[in-house]
Amino acid sequence: MIRWLGPTFVQHGFKGRDLCKANRPEIPECMGAVCAAVYLIVIIIFIPFPFYKDIVAATSGGGNRDVVLEVHHVNEGRFLHRFPHSKLASYLSAILSLQTIALLGLSDDLFDIRWRHKWWIPGLACIPILVPYLGELFDLGGLYYVYMACIAMFCPQSINMLAGINGIEVAQSIVIALLLVFNDCLYLFTPYPHPATDSHLFSLYLLLPWLGVSFALLCHNWFPARVFVGDTYCYFSGMVFAVVGLLGHFSKTLGLLLVPQLFNFLYSAPQVFGVVPCPRHRLPKLNARTGLLEPSVTPWDPDNGVQPRPWVAPILLLLARFRLLQVTLDKRGRFLETSNFTLLNLWLVIRGPLREDRLAAEVTALQFAVGALGLFARHRLALLVFKEDNLGMTLG
């Protein structure tokens, strides 16, 4: 469908120029919307399958011995059984949140919503997943509720911030999804039923189709990209992880896999909060002569007195000393340029100029390494230190 809908998207104005190529080709934008649509159809049609056992129990009455049947005769003259409506409600609220972020992401791609309004997009989309928990608000505690809201708002935004070069949005999502799937499998293939099996099964239901559509998109979005993914993809992908982490009750594990995103977010803070000026695009800059990407820079204007504030300047110089920032000073020690505060630019500052696909591959590898290390620490080291690890039971 990506290949098939590409020309249609271009025709209706969904197109963008690839700024990291010498000839700046115009290619279809917002192809993540196609992925989101296919994904939503798949998981909506999938709704009855996790409940198959319960449906059979309700109708045949005894085909499955392991399902407890409690048949009540109700006023209306219909037979009801103990159908897991709470599981169904979670599943539905998850789909609802995902669909909301698809709608909002689409409207962002359509109308180019301003940066300060964009912050509200994941906030709105996480309402469906959080609101049904209001019933348990007093059980959970207000703080935990705020924590859940932060997770749901951080994930989509952070994926959307680590973007700008071909394939990086999809590749990072695939790495995170694969590590989450691996983590789920640890709980499923234990010799005996684990109390968290159900929630990890739920997580697999949502992650596997997302991996499917993401791989399809990566084929077309990897360097040299033939389509762009659009904000829809980034928001949606982040929301898939948030939904899975919240409903699967493993948001801390999810946090370990999002360390590069968290770092990117914190590193971006100076520009996001206006301590350092923030241009419209911060993606790395192509050096047309070498064909390699170099860190993009924000210019300062010393002649017109545009300089970092007194308390900011020494910090910038300190970062430059540790090669965490590229700073260009003039002869009088005034700031001429500083590289933009994104992980991609930082990687180029550290590693030197790289080709676009090389940069994407290295950052993806970094994502994998950090995530795998995080999972290892979670499952092995936590066992030694805290003795409260879930996997401990099987390893014990």
Added chain:
Amino acid sequence: MIRWLGPTFVQHGFKGRDLCKANRPEIPECMGAVCAAVYLIVIIIFIPFPFYKDIVAATSGGGNRDVVLEVHHVNEGRFLHRFPHSKLASYLSAILSLQTIALLGLSDDLFDIRWRHKWWIPGLACIPILVPYLGELFDLGGLYYVYMACIAMFCPQSINMLAGINGIEVAQSIVIALLLVFNDCLYLFTPYPHPATDSHLFSLYLLLPWLGVSFALLCHNWFPARVFVGDTYCYFSGMVFAVVGLLGHFSKTLGLLLVPQLFNFLYSAPQVFGVVPCPRHRLPKLNARTGLLEPSVTPWDPDNGVQPRPWVAPILLLLARFRLLQVTLDKRGRFLETSNFTLLNLWLVIRGPLREDRLAAEVTALQFAVGALGLFARHRLALLVFKEDNLGMTLG
């Protein structure tokens, strides 16, 4: 927001020409998407409110005497109560269906999906509302399931077919919603609790906000229209009624209110199924000299042998005899023109040329009259004939 977003919509290509005006002004299109978005936000935020009683019961444990508390101590060490998760699941699946049709309607407005593909839009959108019922499939019977699917597919499509002049889409929706609200109130204001009270309360939750956004849209869409509603509005509106009718278990009553739509659908059949040629637009035609609307026509081409099939011609002549069709013959009795098969054109054939707002008002009045008569028949006459009327208990 309609007034505020109008220029933005035009700027991003959501605009259309009003073919029923002499100067064919260009105005914002697809404003129903704004209504749908506001409506969705409202009902998503409203999710916890219908469950307030249950939430209080779960947390304070006894504030409400009428809520049965069954506290089980479960393995995980958490206290659970009998939260009505099945009601929550219905509510969530309703919102999910509505959001799906908003997404699909939007993509229709964006990409101008072909007529034969459009038929699938309500079909896809009704999956979320029908799929959770699979659990009760054997209780309900396959035929009832098909019946529900037909309702869910017919409502959105039929509202979308009775369209084409300023205000008619919104006005018919408002009339239907008002009559449904009236019908709900009959069940709510009974002296003692009625078994169907809950489902009619649920129906009010969904209908009242829809009335709100529809009235706002009508202000801008009534003759002379300053905005168009787009397919999104029609599909969405139909889906609101379908959802309410299905989950409230009063789909037969809903059918009584949709008689004009059903008639329009059946009357359109010859053109939809290709017995008579179907042009792209079938809306009434403006006579620029008089400023009145006249029936639009489909031309036949007798010189090139384009004539109705032998078995069709006498039916067309018979319809013309009863003033249910406008037919123009040449001197040799060959067909030159027939009016298009829509309720709006038929009304103009019967009543003669009308001004656009007059036509919209009259068809809306017809909708109200037919619906009110239907409700009257449902509640009063059914009482006399079948003695199985719900209201019967209070009228008894």
